[in-house]
Every structure is written in C-alpha cells, then in structure tokens.
Amino acid sequence: MKMQLTTALALALIGTYANADVMSSEAVDNSTVQPGGVRGETSNSNFFNIEGDGNGTFASFGVVDFDGSQFFTPGSVSNITSISLSMTQANAGFSTDGPVSIYWTDATAAGLIDSGDIEYQAGSNGMASVDPLFTGLTLLGSGTYVVGTSGDVDMFTLTPGAAEADLIAALNAGSTIRLVITPDADDTAATYAGFSNSSADGPTLTIDSDGTAVPEPGSLALLGLGGLLIARRRRA
Numbered sequence: 001m002k003m004q005l006t007t008a009l010a011l012a013l014i015g016t017y018a019n020a021d022v023m024s025s026e027a028v029d030n031s032t033v034q035p036g037g038v039r040g041e042t043s044n045s046n047f048f049n050i051e052g053d054g055n056g057t058f059a060s061f062g063v064v065d066f067d068g069s070q071f072f073t074p075g076s077v078s079n080i081t082s083i084s085l086s087m088t089q090a091n092a093g094f095s096t097d098g099p100v101s102i103y104w105t106d107a108t109a110a111g112l113i114d115s116g117d118i119e120y121q122a123g124s125n126g127m128a129s130v131d132p133l134f135t136g137l138t139l140l141g142s143g144t145y146v147v148g149t150s151g152d153v154d155m156f157t158l159t160p161g162a163a164e165a166d167l168i169a170a171l172n173a174g175s176t177i178r179l180v181i182t183p184d185a186d187d188t189a190a191t192y193a194g195f196s197n198s199s200a201d202g203p204t205l206t207i208d209s210d211g212t213a214v215p216e217p218g219s220l221a222l223l224g225l226g227g228l229l230i231a232r233r234r235r236a
Contacts, residue, residue, distance in 0.1 A: 021081075023213050024206040025070040027195040031113045032060045033131065035122045038114055045196040047090055048203060050100050050145070052125050054186030058094075059120050061129050062181040063105075063113050064195075064203045069174030072211030077171045081208040083140065083158040085179065087192040088200040091150045098188025099144050100181055101126060102156060104163040106136030108176040126184045134180055138163040145190035151200060154192075171211060179205075 032039040032049045035057055039049075051060045085102060089095075112118065118131040127137055141158035160167055170177050183190070195202035 021210055021213065022206065022208045023071040023211075024086075024204055025066055026201060027064045027203040027205070028067050029065040029113055030194050030203060031063045031118075033063060033118050033120050034058060034060045035120045037116055037119055044114075044194070046194045047197065048087070048192040048194040050181050050183045050188060050190040050192075052098060052183035052186040052188040053123060053129065055094075055189060059122065059129070059183070061120055061183065062192075063118075063134070064179050064181070065108075065113055066177040066179075066205045067174075068170040068177050070214060071207055072171050072209060072213060074174050075172050077168050077209045077211035079210055080160045080164055080167060081210075083160055083167075083208070084155050084206045085158060086153050086155045086201075086204045086206065088197075088202075089148055089150055089152045089154065090191055090193040090197065090200060091147060092191050094189050095147045095191045096187050096189040097144065097146050098190065099142060099184035100156075100188060100190055101142040101184055102140045102158060103127065103130075103137040103180045103182070104140055104166065105134045105138075105178050105180050106166060107134045108170075108178045110176075113178070125186060125188075126182050129182055130180055136166075137180060138166075140179070142184065145188065153201075167207075168209075171207070171209070177205065 030048050031044055038044060048062050049060050050062045051058050053059045118133055121129050140163060141156055143156045193200035193202055
C-alpha cells in the first residue's frame with residue numbers, strides 16, 4: 001500500500017511540474033551604487049538601497065542579479081505572461097517614501113555589478129542616474145516605496161514589453177537576468193533587505209510563463225524514488 005501511495009504521489013508531482021508555469025527565485029547578487037561607487041561589501045550584500053539625488057553622497061541606484069537557470073527548464077519558454085519583483089523592507093531612520101522604476105539591462109558581464117568602475121550619476125534621478133556601462137535599459141515598471149515596518153514585502157508588478165525576447169533568451173539559456181532599480185525623485189530613500197540578509201528574504205523575482213518549471217531538489221529526489229518504484233512494479 002505504501003509503495004502504491006508513493007508511486008501515486010510521484011506521478012502527481014510529475015504532472016505538476018510538467019504543467020507548472022509560475023516560478024520564483026531569490027537574487028544571487030545585488031549592489032547599491034553610489035556616486036563614489038559600489039557601497040562597502042558587508043552592507044552592499046546585506047542591504048539594498050535606492051536613494052534619490054537629494055541624499056547627496058548616499059544617492060544610489062540598485063542592481064540585482066537572478067540566475068536564469070533557477071526558473072524553467074532551458075529551451076522550454078516561448079512567452080512570458082507576467083513578472084513581479086518582491087522586496088522586503090529593511091527600514092532605517094532615513095527611509096523616505098518615493099517613486100522608483102525597474103529596468104532590464106543587457107549589461108550582464110560577470111563582476112560588473114561589484115565593479116569599482118560603476119557610479120551613480122550625481123545631479124540626476126531615474127534612468128539618467130544609472131552609470132552608462134549599464135546598456136540597453138528597458139523599463140519594466142514603476143511604483144512607489146512607502147515606509148512601513150521592517151519585514152513588510154513590497155511587490156512590484158512588471159510588464160516584459162520590449163524586453164520579453166531578451167528575458168526569454170536568458171531563461172532558455174539559463175543565464176543572468178540583471179535588473180536596475182532607480183530612484184525617481186530627489187527624496188526617495190527606499191531601503192530593502194539584500195540577498196545575503198540573515199533575517200529577511202532578498203529581492204525575489206516571480207515569472208509566469210509557458211515554460212516547464214525547474215523542480216526543487218527535494219521534489220527531484222522524490223521523483224527519482226517514484227521512478228524507481230514504477231520501474232520495480234513494471235518488472236514485477
């Protein structure tokens with residue numbers, strides 16, 4: 001009876017992963033880029049700030065990387081229905097409400113996100129604040145950061161738009177998906193948990209597509225066990 005139940009569960013999981021089309025993955029890297037360059041290492045990975053030009057030397061745009069191989073089986077995606085970005089507030093005394101925008105960039109060279117060559121463009125907000133090394137910026141969406149309680153999760157609904165073909169290519173190749181987040185007003189001071197924050201989730205990207213979802217490692221093990229049980233039953 002136990003074998004029958006395990007086999008049935010494995011078959012159900014196989015069906016689920018064959019048809020699932022919404023996947024989420026946490027960032028694998030992020031940087032806060034200020035006029036003087038990338039913020040210091042520990043703060044840079046633990047926290048993720050987007051601050052307008054009115055914040056002086058602390059003005060910053062954010063860059064965040066996702067591993068494209070963590071969403072769907074390579075080659076299985078032909079269209080994207082929707083995207084959302086979730087970030088967990090990690091507030092400070094200076095946190096201030098304000099608008100932000102989220103862009104896709106084709107500048108995904110390894111190491112660029114932590115490079116000493118990138119800087120916030122002082123005197124500007126929005127796209128103009130982004131270092132020109134981040135090429136091909138395509139707007140995915142905009143929203144407003146509203147100071148709440150640390151631990152509150154802000155979800156920004158995005159539209160693939162002109163970046164859809166590039167996003168699909170990254171998902172099918174399992175390559176880096178890099179987003180740039182800008183402050184759109186002088187006094188914006190959005191403060192979020194970074195990818196290595198020990199008490200809150202880092203930036204998380206959710207994609208709804210027609211691709212075949214990549215199963216979690218535990219589910220893969222169960223699928224493998226179910227496959228062995230099915231094989232044993234067939235040989236019996």
